[in-house]
Amino acid sequence: GAVVSQHPSRVICKSGTSVKIECRxxxxxxxxxxWYRQFPKKSLMLMATSNEGSKATYEQGVxxxxxxxxxxxxxxxxxxxxxxxxxxxxxxxxxxxxxSGSADTQYFGPGTRLTVL
Amino acid sequence: xxxxxxxxxxxxVQEGDSAxxxxxxxxxxxxYFPWYKQELGKGPQLIIDIRSNVGEKKDQRIAVTLNKxxxxxxxxxxxxxxxxxxxxxxxxxxxxxxxxxxxxxTGTRLQVTL
Numbered sequence: 500g501a502v503v504s505q506h507p508s509r510v511i512c513k514s515g516t517s518v519k520i521e522c523r524x525x526x527x528x529x530x531x532x533x534w535y536r537q538f539p540k541k542s543l544m545l546m547a548t549s550n551e552g553s554k555a556t557y558e559q560g561v562x563x564x565x566x567x568x569x570x571x572x573x574x575x576x577x578x579x580x581x582x583x584x585x586x587x588x589x590x591x592x593x594x595x596x597x598x599s600g601s602a603d604t605q606y607f608g609p610g611t612r613l614t615v616l
Numbered sequence: 617x618x619x620x621x622x623x624x625x626x627x628x629v630q631e632g633d634s635a636x637x638x639x640x641x642x643x644x645x646x647x648y649f650p651w652y653k654q655e656l657g658k659g660p661q662l663i664i665d666i667r668s669n670v671g672e673k674k675d676q677r678i679a680v681t682l683n684k685x686x687x688x689x690x691x692x693x694x695x696x697x698x699x700x701x702x703x704x705x706x707x708x709x710x711x712x713x714x715x716x717x718x719x720x721x722t723g724t725r726l727q728v729t730l
Contacts, residue, residue, distance in 0.1 A: 505659075531715040542705060542720045543660070592659050596715040603648040603667075603711035605718060607659040 501527050503595050505608035512583055513616055520578045520611045522593030528573035529595035533605070534566075537590040549576040549593075583615045618643040620708050622721025629696050630729055637724045639706035640688040648711040649689050650718070651680060654703045663704075664691070667711070696728045 502525040512518050522532055530551045535543040547568055548556040555568035565587075567579040576595075580587050590612050596605040619642040629635050641649075647668035652660035666673045666680045666689065673680050677696075682689040693700055703725050707718040 503659075529715070533715070533717070542722050545717060548717065594718075603709060603716055604650070604662065604665065605715060606662060607652070610657070610659045612657070 501525075501595075501597055501604075501606045503593065503606045503608040505593060505611050507611060508609060509612045509614075511614045511616065514584050515582055518580045518583055518613060520580075520591055520593075520613075522576045522578070522595070522608055524574045524595045527595075527597040529576075529597070530573060532570060532576040532593055532595040534568060534576070534578050535592045535594065537592060537610075539590075543592065546578075551576075580613065583613070585615045588613055588615045618646060618708055618710075618719040620706060620719050620721045622706050622724060624724060625722065626725045626727070628727040628729060631696060631698060633696055635691075635693045635696055635700070635726055635728075637691045637704055637706070637726075638688060639690070639708075639721050640686075641708040641719075642687070643708070643710065644684075644687065645710045646708040646719075648709045648716070649680070649682060650707050651678075651691050652705045652707065654705065654723075656702075660705060693726075696726075698728050698730065701726055701728045 504523045506521045532549040534546045546561045549570040551570045557563045570576040592610040594605040594607045622639045650665035654660045677694045679692040703723045706721040709716040709718045
């Protein structure tokens with residue numbers, strides 16, 4: 500299947516700092532990428548849909564000023580957690596799909612574990 | 617919006633036995649149903665998917681069945697092995713020809729014992 504990477508895989512930061520997470524599609528172009536958040540032993544919660552060249556679409560209850568998304572190219576989307584607090588500690592995962600052939604198929608990145616002290 | 621329910625939440629089987637995980641969805645417009653396997657500390661891995669124009673799909677030891685009338689779909693794993701132990705998620709989406717939002721089930725933790 501297609502490959503999606505994330506960087507960093509793990510980050511620990513102090514409360515009040517901002518953290519940027521990158522999501523890259525390595526062998527295909529993706530006009531749309533998705534960002535999820537997952538708490539321990541829970542399912543994936545969609546945070547936002549990232550659209551190349553336009554503003555992201557956020558799910559209800561997700562603060563757009565808190566979680567900044569930029570999709571500047573067809574292979575890169577970034578999620579910035581601004582002024583992070585301990586309650587933002589979570590596992591963040593992105594997904595993307597080739598958008599052609601099996602258009603609905605999505606592949607997930609390996610995830611980024613954020614710990615805010 | 618779409619709601620996906622998944623059962624059971626935990627499943628323990630002996631190596632070599634079969635495992636079945638069931639999901640139901642609420643939106644009859646959903647037409648794409650993927651299954652993901654997630655190991656501890658990793659991202660979900662697509663293992664099989666099915667579209668609404670197909671009733672069954674098989675890939676080696678894994679099969680998925682879809683009943684559009686009843687709005688449920690199931691994952692079947694035969695001849696289970698210890699490496700099948702993981703959390704499995706079903707999902708549903710209304711495919712539009714481009715990447716569409718997935719609604720996930722709550723997950724099933726499968727434990728394959730020796």
